[in-house]
Amino acid sequence: MNDTVINGLYIVSAIFFVFGLKMLGKADQARKGNLISAVGMLIAIVTALVSQSVLEWQWIAIGMIAGSIVGAMAARLVAMTAMPEMVALFNGFGGAASLLVGWSEYHRYTVTYTYMDANALSLLIIILTIVIGGATFTGSLVAWGKLSEKLPSKAIQYPGQQFVNVLLVALLIGSAALFGPLRESLSIDSYLLVIATILVACILGITFVIPIGGGDMPVVISLLNSFSGMAACAAGFVISNNVLIVAGALVGSSGIILTNIMCKSMNRKLTNVLFSGFGASTASAGAGFQGEAKPVSVEDAYLMLEAASNVLVVPGYGMAVAQAQHAIQELADQLEANGTEVNFAVHPVAGRMPGHMNVLLAEANVPYEQLKEMDDVNPNIENVDIAIVIGANDVVNPAARTDETSPIYGMPVIDVDKARTVIVMKRSMKPGFAGIDNPLFFNDNTRMLFGDAKKSTQGLVAEFKG
Amino acid sequence: MGMMLVFVLILASFLGFELISKVPAQLHTPLMSGSNAISGITIVGAILSLSGAFVVDSDAMTIILGTLSVFFATINVVGGYMVTDRMLSMFNTGKKEDQVS
Numbered sequence: 400m401n402d403t404v405i406n407g408l409y410i411v412s413a414i415f416f417v418f419g420l421k422m423l424g425k426a427d428q429a430r431k432g433n434l435i436s437a438v439g440m441l442i443a444i445v446t447a448l449v450s451q452s453v454l455e456w457q458w459i460a461i462g463m464i465a466g467s468i469v470g471a472m473a474a475r476l477v478a479m480t481a482m483p484e485m486v487a488l489f490n491g492f493g494g495a496a497s498l499l500v501g502w503s504e505y506h507r508y509t510v511t512y513t514y515m516d517a518n519a520l521s522l523l524i525i526i527l528t529i530v531i532g533g534a535t536f537t538g539s540l541v542a543w544g545k546l547s548e549k550l551p552s553k554a555i556q557y558p559g560q561q562f563v564n565v566l567l568v569a570l571l572i573g574s575a576a577l578f579g580p581l582r583e584s585l586s587i588d589s590y591l592l593v594i595a596t597i598l599v600a601c602i603l604g605i606t607f608v609i610p611i612g613g614g615d616m617p618v619v620i621s622l623l624n625s626f627s628g629m630a631a632c633a634a635g636f637v638i639s640n641n642v643l644i645v646a647g648a649l650v651g652s653s654g655i656i657l658t659n660i661m662c663k664s665m666n667r668k669l670t671n672v673l674f675s676g677f678g679a680s681t682a683s684a685g686a687g688f689q690g691e692a693k694p695v696s697v698e699d700a701y702l703m704l705e706a707a708s709n710v711l712v713v714p715g716y717g718m719a720v721a722q723a724q725h726a727i728q729e730l731a732d733q734l735e736a737n738g739t740e741v742n743f744a745v746h747p748v749a750g751r752m753p754g755h756m757n758v759l760l761a762e763a764n765v766p767y768e769q770l771k772e773m774d775d776v777n778p779n780i781e782n783v784d785i786a787i788v789i790g791a792n793d794v795v796n797p798a799a800r801t802d803e804t805s806p807i808y809g810m811p812v813i814d815v816d817k818a819r820t821v822i823v824m825k826r827s828m829k830p831g832f833a834g835i836d837n838p839l840f841f842n843d844n845t846r847m848l849f850g851d852a853k854k855s856t857q858g859l860v861a862e863f864k865g
Numbered sequence: 866m867g868m869m870l871v872f873v874l875i876l877a878s879f880l881g882f883e884l885i886s887k888v889p890a891q892l893h894t895p896l897m898s899g900s901n902a903i904s905g906i907t908i909v910g911a912i913l914s915l916s917g918a919f920v921v922d923s924d925a926m927t928i929i930l931g932t933l934s935v936f937f938a939t940i941n942v943v944g945g946y947m948v949t950d951r952m953l954s955m956f957n958t959g960k961k962e963d964q965v966s
Contacts, residue, residue, distance in 0.1 A: 413877075416903055416906075417880060417884070419899070419903075420881075420884050420885070420899070420900060420903070421884050423888075423892065423895065423896050423899045423900070424884065424885060424887070424888035424889075424892060424896060425892075426889060426891065426892060426956070429892055429895060429896075429899075429953050429956065430950065430953035430954065430956075432899070433895070433899050433902075433946060433949045433950055433953060434950070436899060436902070436903055436946070437902070437946040437950075440902070440903070440905070440906065440908075440942055440946070443906060443908075443909050444908060444909065444912065444942075446909075447908075447909040447912040447913055448912060450913075450916075451913065451916035453916065454912070454915060454916050455915040455916070455928060455931065458915055458928050458931060458932040458935070459912055459915055459931075459932075459935055461932060461936075462911070462931075462932045462933070462934075462935030462936040462939060463935055463936075463939045465936050465939075466935065466936045466937065466938070466939025466940045466942075466943065467939055467943045469936075469940050469944070470939060470940040470941070470942070470943030470944030470945075470947065471943055471944065471947055473940070473944045473948075474943070474944045474945075474947035474948035474951060475947065475951075477948065479952070479955075482894060482898070482948070482952070485898075485944075485948060486894075486897060486898050486901055486948075489898070489901050489902075489905075489940065489941050489944050489945050489948075490901055490904075490941075492937040492938070492940045492941045493901065493904045493905055493907060493937070493938065493941040495933075495934075495937045496905070496907040496908065496910075496911055496934045496935075496937040496938035496941065497907045497910075497934075498934075499911070499930050499931075499933050499934030499937065500907055500910040500911055500914055500934050502930055503914040503927060503930040503931055503934065504914065506924075506926055506927055506930060507914075507927065510924050510926075510927065520867070620897065621897065624897055624900065624901050624904070627901065627904040627941075628900070628903075628904045630904070630907070631904045631905075631906050631907045631910075632874065634907050634910045635870075635906075635910070636870060636874075637910070638910050638913055638914075639870065640909060640910065640913070641870070641873055642906060642909060643906050643907065643909055643910055644870055644873050644874050644877065645873060645877040646903050646904070646906035647904065647906065647907075648873075648874050648877035648878045648880075648881060649877055649878075649880065649881040649884070649900070649903065650881070650900045650901070650903050650904040651878065651881065652877075652878040652879070652880075652881030652882045652885075653881045653882070653884060653885035653896075653900050654897075654900065655882075656881075656882055656885040656886055657885065657893065657896070657897060660893075745890065745891070747890050747893075752893075752894055752897065753890070753893035753894060753897065754890055754891055754892060754893030754894035754895070754896075754897075755894055757890065757891035757892075757893075757894065758894045758895070758952050758955070761891075761952075761955045761956045762955045767891075767956075770891060772890055
């Protein structure tokens with residue numbers, strides 16, 4: 400097919416991506432936006448398929464059919480609570496695909512003996528694609544492992560960690576230099592060097608993510624998402640293809656924006672998230688909080704709620720773990736039937752990926768109007784009769800305001816401790832995902848409703864019904 | 866040609882910043898999985914790496930690398946779009962019920 404037509408079609412597909420992404424950011428158009436972006440993808444794929452006269456079509460078909468089956472099954476079957484690890488995994492596959500495109504392009508040079516004729520820049524770009532793709536791949540796998548708790552979610556640190564990371568980066572720069580500009584002087588087989596580079600990039604992805612604690616996962620997922628875009632972008636340079644560059648850059652830069660929003664919500668600097676091993680050495684920092692938690696039974700909690708005129712529900716990842724989102728919505732219905740005003744306050748980094756709680760509450764059909772953002776609830780929180788904290792911990796930790804030694808000091812939190820009464824639903828007194836003690840649990844106006852959040856909530860609903 | 870691509874890269878990056886800078890927090894998860902699906906555009910590179918111009922005498926390694934990358938990119942694309950749609954459909958039904966009640 401004619402080159403102008405092909406490039407024209409790629410431009411059309413890029414325009415679809417731009418509009419799709421724009422609409423994804425608006426609540427009432429988001430679903431349509433996603434569809435538009437998918438149509439753009441379809442155009443790009445069909446264009447790629449028809450642009451070449453000879454294709455290894457049977458292999459493309461095998462790859463696409465197998466990939467579609469796996470992707471569709473995963474998308475259909477995943478529980479909404481497991482969304483963060485799902486996105487992490489998809490990210491990783493995107494990175495792997497970019498890595499393989501770079502590798503394949505290098506391989507083409509070797510089989511066609513054009514390696515020595517290729518210019519240094521294209522070879523450098525191949526290395527760059529391999530490095531970003533490889534690090535995104537393994538980094539995402541580690542993030543997936545941590546989020547699904549197949550790996551320990553806390554920060555894993557070891558002596559000389561920074562040194563190892565710097566060494567790995569230095570190795571990658573060295574190999575890129577040897578591979579590109581200095582390849583005339585290379586005494587070993589360049590293929591060996593490429594394989595070594597792939598391995599080092601994959602190791603870097605692991606060592607990069609493993610020291611980051613569970614509480615910082617929203618930031619890491621955003622960042623890896625951005626990387627997967629950059630990997631696609633680099634692959635676009637490898638094959639000189641506009642649509643890869645445009646789509647990759649869109650994802651790369653929007654991912655950076657999201658990363659930045661996440662960092663702001665936690666009042667942390669990105670460098671601090673990446674290199675400080677948050678939550679690793681701080682488990683003892685909160686040990687100074689003394690006092691006795693006051694447990695409350697379901698019956699007593701019911702009596703308190705029945706008398707309340709307004710209730711604020713603050714969900715956290717514990718709600719997801721207990722799959723309590725439907726039960727809590729049922730409780731909200733009962734409270735409203737009882738004449739109580741119910742709102743949900745969602746902290747921007749509650750859960751393990753940005754906006755995770757909103758997805759779960761939407762799944763449970765919580766009306767959009769009842770979902771409030773942190774900045775809207777904090778100014779009036781003194782007027783809240785009862786704040787129900789369900790599975791949230793760090794995002795309601797008053798130590799973030801008061802205790803300068805706390806690792807989360809300075810992070811904006813939902814000030815539930817200022818509400819008249821707080822009911823905390825929690826399985827035990829264990830600290831949260833980030834491993835920080837929470838003085839809220841010992842406050843005079845706090846009551847602890849121990850047990851599985853879903854069972855406790857269902858118990859409350861039963862009290863209302865009975 | 867090279868400079869042209871850099872130019873495209875820079876413009877598209879700025880466009881990405883502009884597009885995303887004001888997104889309500891409730892849409893962050895679908896936005897992320899939706900943009901993640903877009904990063905599956907690598908599938909175009911994967912398909913092209915299996916094209917006749919590149920494959921020399923059906924070299925086995927090229928085919929293995931290409932097929933694998935088509936496979937991974939397809940998971941990213943299909944899974945990413947479907948799961949985003951599934952999430953957004955829940956937002957929408959939630960809304961419709963509001964309007965009714």
